[in-house]
Amino acid sequence: MEIQSDEINDKNFFDFKVKEALIIENLNEKISENLLFSLWNLAIQDNKYFLITSNKPISTYKFKLPDLKSRVSSCVSIGIKLPSDDLISVIIAKNFSDKQIIVKKKHIDYII
Structure with missing residues (x-):
């Protein structure tokens, strides 16, 4: 809930x-x-x-x-920080890869 x-x-x-x-x-x-x-x-x-x-x-x-x-x-308190550019880059690359889309690193860098 x-x-x-x-x-x-x-x-x-x-x-x-x-x-x-x-x-x-x-x-x-x-x-x-x-x-x-x-x-x-x-x-x-x-x-x-x-x-x-x-x-x-x-x-x-x-x-x-x-x-x-x-x-x-x-209680246990946990903070979640913003992701680094490297992590975002890996996540974006993985999402494209999962959809079998080939994307160059320079394009991923542009997205970020």
């Missing part, structure tokens, strides 16, 4: 009970802390997958709820 953080409501809590995983996209400070904490607890209790995406590390959010702060401090 995937949901934008600004669309989270009480109904999502009940929907999540029958799902295996929850992805909260684009976390922002407007989210209901009580509801976020409840969803997090449900994930732990029922051994479900729980993923939060955000433009900044979750540890930088100023949550007021002490239990939610504790959950945040114990």
